[in-house]
Amino acid sequence: MKRIVAHNKKVEIIEDEMPSIEGKPSYILVKTLYSVISPGTELSMLAISENKQLHLGYSAMGEVVECGSNITDVKKGDLVACYGAPYVHHDEYLCVPKTLYAKVPDTVDPKEAALGGLGAIAIHALRIANLQFGETIVIVGLGVLGQLIAKIANAAAFNVIAYDLHESRVEMLEKEKIKSFSSVEAMEKAINIETNSQGADAVLLCAGGKRSPLTHECLKWIRKKGKAVIVGDIEPDFPRDLMFGKEAQLLISRAGGPGRYDSVYEREAIDYPYEYVRWTEGRNLEEYVRLIKEKRIDVQPFISEIVELTDAPHEFEKLLNKESTTLTKLIHFT
Structure with missing residues (x-):
């Protein structure tokens, strides 16, 4: 599969192994449809990528193609919003724990759902x-x-x-x-x-x-x-x-909420008890989806520029060189 990385202060598209949910009963495999460039975070990563390869991206959405045996809230073919590196990047396929995705209703624009991490x-x-x-x-x-x-x-x-x-x-x-x-x-x-x-x-x-x-x-x-x-x-x-x-x-304020950077919550996909931790990063993601579903907020101005995966490195260069005034851009995966 293709993935976008920062390497020697440049953005590159590389080929990498496709992730698998084998042995991960609480994970889903997602075929990415859209991911979102977060200029502040990702340009900072570009700046520190000298002599190393860093995976970029943390907010995306896509179609479920496979579910682990413990997954009951989504099925193959459903759309989901996903958040949080190292599980979510600008990659063609994502292996996401159940604590880091939210189902996207049919009435929601997939491009709007891709902003879920933000x-x-x-x-x-x-x-x-x-x-x-x-x-x-x-x-x-x-x-x-x-x-x-x-x-x-x-x-x-x-x-x-x-x-x-x-x-x-x-x-x-x-x-x-x-x-x-x-x-x-x-x-x-x-x-x-x-x-x-x-x-x-x-x-x-x-x-x-x-x-x-x-x-x-x-x-x-x-x-x-x-x-x-x-x-x-x-x-x-x-x-x-x-x-x-x-x-x-x-x-x-650190990232998307309780659970972020906790290996038990994220890697092992063990949720915090609802009655003790009301708003985890996963539940905040769900709340964002509710807001756009009910049209409480308008995020259309942020999804005006869509770039194809093959053109993404050039778009990052434009952001880095301040040739673009756009707040963010969506990467489209075919």
Whole structure:
């Protein structure tokens, strides 16, 4: 089968052995239809691929072609959304544990379902913020992940204020009547108006940039005992005086939810008890599918560019060289 890898800071298509579910009763074999390029994560992997080969991708969807003996919720021919490396990559076939897929209803556009991994990450970030109905959330950085968080937060009736330097990204959310700004001054004015100068309940930092000035600035935007949630690739460098003065909470959102990087949950496909861990990464994936099934959020703007598998390396080059302003692209597997 064909798979996409990063090697010596370039993207290549290689031939590899097809995965098998033999001896894996709680796995399914999936023929990939679409996978999603996650620019932030995958371009970072490209940068560290000198003298090594790294598998790219973590969000995809496809058709079930074989089921292990313990699988009862899907059958051959069903469509599923899948999330999480090393089980989900830009590969023609995927061997996925039952804890990392969600069945896709017939009424859902398969291309929308392919965004499930990103959707789970966005949902988990909001859960980490632990907000209540009506609270004010500021989302900084409107790449595909920030956009998804803003849309889901808006659907949940939080008071959403969004910011990005790029006017085009701001305009994408303005079309949905979400308060969005490309000027810090305008955003700060909106925060003061919306909260009677008390400050936002939480700021979610979805931008990249390691030593970002946002880690200092965002503490000015939250209320006393407010929250700063790191979602993007930012070093947690916060000034003590502002943290202390507001008794602010610093939170980290890691991937798609409980279960991520746990070999028992993922590799052994043993789910956490529903009554003790309500929202695992798998259940967050299911929730994303529900949101698009019920049209609670519109993700069509993210699936406007489809590239064929053979053209994928060139598309990665365009993203790396900043020749593309697209937030993400879908890879189509025939």
